[in-house]
Amino acid sequence: MSRSVIENATKRTGKRHRLDKPELLAPAGNLEKLKFAVHYGADAVYIGGQKYGLRSNADNFSFEEMREGGEFAAKYGAKVFVATNIYAHQEDLDGIAEYLKQLEDAGIAAIIAADPAIVETAQKYAPKLEVHLSTQQSTMNWQAVRFWKEEGLPRVVLARETTMDEIREIKHQVDVELEVFIHGAMCSSVSGRCVLSNHFTDRDSNRGGCCQSCRWKYDLHADEESVMEQGQNPFTMGSKDLCMIQHIPDLIDAGVDSFKIEGRMKSIHYVASVVNAYRQAIDAYMADPEGYRLKPEWVDEIGKAANRPLNTGFFYSVPGSGEHIYEAEEKPAPYDFAAIVTDYDESTGMATVQQRSPFRPGMEVEFIGPGGRQFAQKVGDLTDVEGGPLSVARHPLQKVRLKTEHPVFPLDLMRKCIK
Known part of the structure; x- marks a missing residue:
């Protein structure tokens, strides 16, 4: 990064603590996807182990696979993070210290955690692991971010509901790394903390069992009678997907350190295509901030992956009724x-x-x-x-x-x- 870019960033944020250039953080549901994410340009990948993560239906990683994935990533100068982001019941904590020590031994760079018990256990028993605060904590103000920094966390993953102006203020007030979701599925609940899945299927969303009930098709009843018109399609409560490929300069200007792509359940093609597009956009901006121009082919490449309809989430305004998906989705990917x-x-x-x-x-x-x-x-x-x-x-x-x-x-x- 040039000295002028660093100086401009310092003037905007009031702080010097930020990565040399934004980290592109990609999802990896299994070892093969990890290798493709890194090969196509991810600076870091986040994965799930066999326990304590919120994607129990992903393939997830054994400790041997974590070690192999870490060695592969290191060849490209990339890092591997592990999601341990459940909200734990008492029985969930049995064996957590040993599990975290095994992550440390496997060469994992950081865990992503939400539960203070897991945060504290990692700091005590696996001190070489960085602890990043999960978006599940719904952190969206600088006082809360400062609290977690004072607890020893070097990075906070902000809530998806955080606005661009709030990100700027947080970065100005607190000298800490900020990670933000910039692409992928959004949640109809607040930061993924949903209980519909628990109610309908007895699968706890906050312990890794979400059944994605917001994507189901629903009828509308009053008493025992349907009030939907004859022939009217059942509706869903699903939200449109997030896409910020057209707003890379705003994200960098706001002080975002890590650009996070959602999708540990997505395909190799999705991960490679989306990472490829964002990698080119970030690199182009960092090479020449003043002359940066969005290239249509980057947007086209995003469109060739399997996305739902896209929007910009909460970054610029609170999503309204038009940002939800009510009827059957047309497959946009050609x-x-x-x-x-x-x-x-x-x-x-x-x-x-x-x-x-x-x-x-x-x-x-x-x-x-x-x-x-x-x-x-x-x-x-x-x-x-x-x-x-x-x-x-x-x-x-x-x-x-x-x-x-x-x-x-x-x-x-x-x-x-x-x-």
Whole structure:
């Protein structure tokens, strides 16, 4: 970062404590997704272990996988954080000290915690772990942020309900790292602290069991009679997704240190596409703040991932009725994830790919790679790895060979047009 950018940041925030450039923090539901998140530009990833996290339905990580993921991330200069963000009942705390010490031994850089009991236990028994305050604490004022800093926490993940003006004020008042969600699913409740799931299914949202009841389809009754008109669609209580790709300068100017993407349950294609777009936007701004311009291809790339309708959350105004999804969602993404490149032969221009959804000759596809590498083409002849002709790649994880119009590299992705 240039001296002028640092000085300007100091004038805006009144503080010098901020990362050299904003950290791009990506979700990883399993080890494969972790590797793709880092490969496509994440500075850090957050994962879940087998206990104490709020995504019990994600694949989550064993300690061996955490260690492997940390070693892979370190090769790229990236870090791994572990979510331990449940609100614990008494029985949940059995074994928590040993669990946190194992995270420390596995090379994890930080935990993300909400419950003060977990925070205090980590500080006592695993002092090498940084403790970041989870968004589940609904922190949105500088006095609360200062309290947590005085408790020894170097970073606070602000509530999704925090506005841009409030972020500026917090950064001005408190010399601490601020992490903010900038992309992904929003919650119809306050900072995810919902009890609908508990009521309907006896699955505790705040202990990792959310059944996403806000996404269910509902009828409306008065007494025992439906009051919905005949033929009217059932409604949901789900909110639109957050997207701040068009507002990178505002986030940096406000003093946000870590840009967090939601989505540990999302696909490899989603994680790679979204990280790729934000990586390019952040790097472009940091390279030339005065000459920065939003590129349409970054916005297009976001649109090619599987998003719900998008908005800017609470950053600029309180979302109104138009920011919720009431009827069946139209699938906005015009592409499906089709394959991962595993090898490329420069002499023949032939790529070997691992199938993730069916494709066949004649289909329109795109290849994408880190840094915005991208090109479109039609699928030509297909063969298996022994050279036998294929009329379609239909088997999951099948290795397939095809000619590409430009060079590709391992971990590049192929997606198919479904317009």
